[in-house]
Amino acid sequence: MGVIRVSAEARAWLADRGGVVTLRLSPRHGCCGGAAGVPVAEPGPPSARGDFTRQDVDGLAVYLPVALQRTDTLTIRLDGFLGMKRLFVDGAPLSAGKER
Numbered sequence: 001m002g003v004i005r006v007s008a009e010a011r012a013w014l015a016d017r018g019g020v021v022t023l024r025l026s027p028r029h030g031c032c033g034g035a036a037g038v039p040v041a042e043p044g045p046p047s048a049r050g051d052f053t054r055q056d057v058d059g060l061a062v063y064l065p066v067a068l069q070r071t072d073t074l075t076i077r078l079d080g081f082l083g084m085k086r087l088f089v090d091g092a093p094l095s096a097g098k099e100r
Helices: 008-015
Strands: 003-006 020-029 035-043 052-057 060-065 073-081 084-090
Touching: 003 008, 003 052, 003 060, 008 060, 008 073, 008 084, 020 073, 035 084
Parallel strands: 003 073, 020 060
Antiparallel strands: 020 035, 052 060, 073 084
């Protein structure tokens, strides 16, 4: 299993929202067919915990799907503009086809 890092800004933002984050692959569909799984991070636990494992990272509960557990290093960071904040995941490769 790989290493999960959380930036200081993301850690503080998530701590204010319960200290739980879920990583998952979000399908993105092409205009002429095909799909790719793009890694995303969302505050809160997964809706169905069956395909996720929990890791404690810097005081946060991080839920990770099986499809991302093989990645060497994932970094969760926070970015935003004019007070609107959003989590990003760096280090995970795109995954073509269905989530595994």
